[in-house]
Amino acid sequence: MAIVEKRRKAGSSRTTQHSASASTKVLPLRERTLNFGDKWDYAPSPEDNKSFPIAPRHELFIGGKFVAPRARRYFDSINPATEEKLTEIAHADGRDVAAATAAARTAYEKVWSPMSGRERGKYLYRIARIIQERSRELAVLETMDGGKPIKESRDIDLPLVAAHFFYYAGWADKLKYAFPGRSPRPLGVAGQIIPWNFPLLMAAWKIAPALACGNTVVLKPAETTSITAMRLAQIFQEAELPPGVVNIVTGAGETGAALVQQRGIDKIAFTGSTEVGKLIAKSVAERGADAPRLTLELGGKAANIVFEDAAIDQAIEGIIAGIYFNQGHVCCAGSRLFVQEGIYKTVIRKLRDRIQTMRVGNPLDKNTDIGAINSATQLKKIRALVQSGVDEGAHLEQTRCRLPAKGYWYPPTFLTNVTASHRVAQEEIFGPVLSVMTFRTPEEAFERANNTPYGLSAGVWTDKGSKIFKMAQKLRAGVVWANTFNKFDPTSPFGGYKESGFGREGGLQGLSAYCRLE
Ligand code: NAP
Ligand code: MG
Helix, strand or coil, X not given: CHHHHHHHHCCCHHHHHHHHHHHHCCCCCCXXXXXXXXXXXXXXXECCCCCCCCXXXXXXXXXXEEECCCCCCXXXXXXXXXXXXXXXXXXXXXXXXXXXXXXXXXXXXXXXXXXXXXXXXXXXXXXXXXXXXXXXXXXXXXXXXXXCCHHHHHHHHHHHHHHHHHXXXXXXXXXXXXXXXXXXXXXXXEEEECCCCCHHHXXXXXXXXXXXXXXXXXXXXXXXXXXXXXXXXXXXXXXXXXXXXXXXXXXXXXXXHHHHHCCCCCEEEEECCHHHHHHHHHHHHCCHHHXXXXXXXXXXXXXXXXXXCCCHHHHHHHHHHHHHHXXXXXXXXXXXXXXXXXXXXXXXXXXXXXXXXXXXXXXXXXXXXXCCCCCHHHHHHHHHHHHHHXXXXXXXEECXXXXXXXXXCCCCEEEECCCCCCHHHHCCCCCCEEEEEEXXXXXXXXXXXXXXXXXXXXXXECCCHHHHHHHHHHCCCCEEEECCCCCCCCXXXXXXXXXXXXXXXXXXXXXXXXXXXX
């Protein structure tokens, strides 16, 4: 800055012309993703991925063994940052799902449910410790297969995965204290279906409480992110978990549908889109008396509400963490920002400056803030929704950075001039895109925040404790963060209202989803 000023004073017409053209030229949308990096970028700092080879093919994990799918069908799993094929994954059909369920039933009856809670807890502790030992390997693979930045998979996902196994290991021999005066009994075989945004963490959220309560499991990971689930299978073998206690059937949506329809499953736990959640609820309801129990963790459209009395710089960081964490591939992402009118201009100015400092690129680089979008399909969906916002009159602001030529990328984006009826204010985008709106009074804030079919999470930024309590009572959301956002802990229950689903995961509530209380 000082140099520019000096040149200006010396009357350098070149500098003057250059700065004038840079500030006035309006670039087309694609070109706007250029280039603050030249000024003050870091040297590359990629995490080593050579030490963790990926086998060319991954089979199903049934009855403690890796077995080929009956139909011998496989599909490719790719790295979304490079579009390179990483491996082939087995595609399970109904026969494989039936075999996995039979293995889980045998293990349930013969080994796992008769075992004492104390013994079950030992296995869970062992699994948690091996996850900690192998956490670097798991973080690298999670990043390569799913596209999330290594600093998130290494510092957030993996510690939480281990923490969930540790936490529920602790409950395994204390279930009667969790439910005083009641006798908790396991449900039987749990069919669990998970999405691609937190592959290992979602597996941990599902498997750890189920096993702690004495259930056995058939897990169906998401199609684009199965590699770490198969590493988890190796960890189960290493921990000498009895065969059949956890079975993993990889595949596409039809594999998940086969699991939902499979007879002999006592509980279905699903995390994913509201659309698929509704299909599952319908399919389960049609089974009548034979229906398994069901919990659904579905989509969200969280409101992040910033009051005039908030610590604004802290709130800006919370907004950034709320929407750009994991490329916005977060069900509870703070994707609607409500700013009180008096600070609107300040917040927008600070947000605009802050997103220019975010680094988009190689997810394995330790300095990367925004990694790759998980799949070409998801990228297409994000682009279409942002375009709908622009068509409906919203104003687009994006990070001006150079995007890699290969892979699936979307820069941190926010939209102003958004109204409640715009699709970007109503639909889940599941990408790094924030819709900004304003409000005047607390009443208006919670009414506008609740004006969505979803109800998973919300955030409130204010200096006043009383305002936090008032808002938390009025907001129809399963989680309300106060002066923070996107913080998770195994001891806290997590789940939704309305079309964000029902049932809770985490904490004591997460245990009750896998117990019959007598
Ligand atoms: P999705 O399309 O609903 O898929 C979720 C899982 O269901 C995947 O394993 C998927 O398999 C499988 N599936 C697809 N069709 C199925 C069917 N007809 N029957 C049974 N299973 C089926 O969701 P996604 O796109 O992977 O994940 C993003 C969504 O998850 C977002 O809406 C997000 O909000 C939600 N989510 C919610 C939470 C929460 O705790 N509330 C947490 C994380 C994510 P394939 O991968 O093979 O299609
Ligand atoms: Mg992949």
